[in-house]
Each structure stands twice: as structure tokens, then as C-alpha cells.
Amino acid sequence: MNDRHSMISQPLRRPSAGRIASCLGLFVLGLVVGGAGSLVQAAWFPGGLLLALAGAAGAFLGGAWVTGGRAGAVAGVAGWLLSVILLTASRPEGDFLFAAGVGSYAYLLGGMAVAVICATLVPVRRPGGR
Structure with missing residues (x-):
């Protein structure tokens, strides 16, 4: 039988x-990067926004490099996404971390775009491949 068929089974x-x-x-690193990025992006606009997105991209790509596949990138993205979702929800006290502005939306949408790019462009090891 072909070697390709033996890999599939x-x-x-x-x-x-x-x-x-x-x-x-x-x-956990994704949680921390998401929380820190949410603080930094509003502090020094637009430099803080670029710094926050670069930190997220570094965490996602570094995670993929550490694990040797998409699992590391996806784990970091999941932590980042959970952190951002928890920080965007308003609380009964009226406190929230993201203001309704261009920078906040750019961080949320830009972070999601960076997450998709990092998770899909990671070279994947194939079983039996080089």
C-alpha cells in the first residue's frame, strides 16, 4: 500500500x-497579554495600540513556535479572547475598561485579525513529513 494511506490510518x-x-x-499568557493590552492601547494612542497588537502577535506566534504547531497559537488566542470579553462586559457598578472609541474597537478587531493571521500562517508539522 502507499505510504500516504498508512499515515492516514x-x-x-x-x-x-x-x-x-x-x-x-x-x-494564561494570553489572559495577561489581553489585560495588559487593554490598558496600554488607551494610554498612548496610537503607539499604545500598536504596542498592544504587537504584544498579542508575539504571544500568539511565540506560542505556536513553542508547541511546534497551531495548538500554542490557539491556546494564547483563547486566553486573549476570554480576557477581552471579560473586560468589555459592563458590571453593575458601571465600571468598564474599554471606552466607546476608535482605539478600543481597533484593538478588539485588530487583535482578532492578528489572532486569525497567526493561527493560520503557522507552519504545521505533518506526520511522517519533513
Whole structure:
């Protein structure tokens, strides 16, 4: 049989403990980067916005590099997204972190665009490939 067909029929393996720990660490890093970026983007507009987006891109691409695949980027993106969602929700006290302005929307939409770009452009290792 063809070597390609033998690769397809291999069952999936459970991720190692180190891979799970690195993905959890990258998730926490995404939480921190999302929170810090939300503070920085409003402080020094437009430089703070660019710094926050560059930090998010660095965390996502660094996570992909650490894990050697998309899982690291996705773990960081998930943490960033959770952080941003929690910070955009208004609380009963009336406090919120994102104002209704161009910078806040640029950070939210730009961060999502950076997340998609980083998660899709990561080179993926193929089983049995070089």
C-alpha cells in the first residue's frame, strides 16, 4: 500500500503532559497579554495600540513556535479572547475598561485579525513529513 494511506490510518495519540502544561501556560499568557493590552492601547494612542497588537502577535506566534504547531497559537488566542470579553462586559457598578472609541474597537478587531493571521500562517508539522 502507499505510504500516504498508512499515515492516514494511524490513530491519534494523547498529548503529553508537557504539551498540556505549555498550552495552559500559553492560555494564561494570553489572559495577561489581553489585560495588559487593554490598558496600554488607551494610554498612548496610537503607539499604545500598536504596542498592544504587537504584544498579542508575539504571544500568539511565540506560542505556536513553542508547541511546534497551531495548538500554542490557539491556546494564547483563547486566553486573549476570554480576557477581552471579560473586560468589555459592563458590571453593575458601571465600571468598564474599554471606552466607546476608535482605539478600543481597533484593538478588539485588530487583535482578532492578528489572532486569525497567526493561527493560520503557522507552519504545521505533518506526520511522517519533513
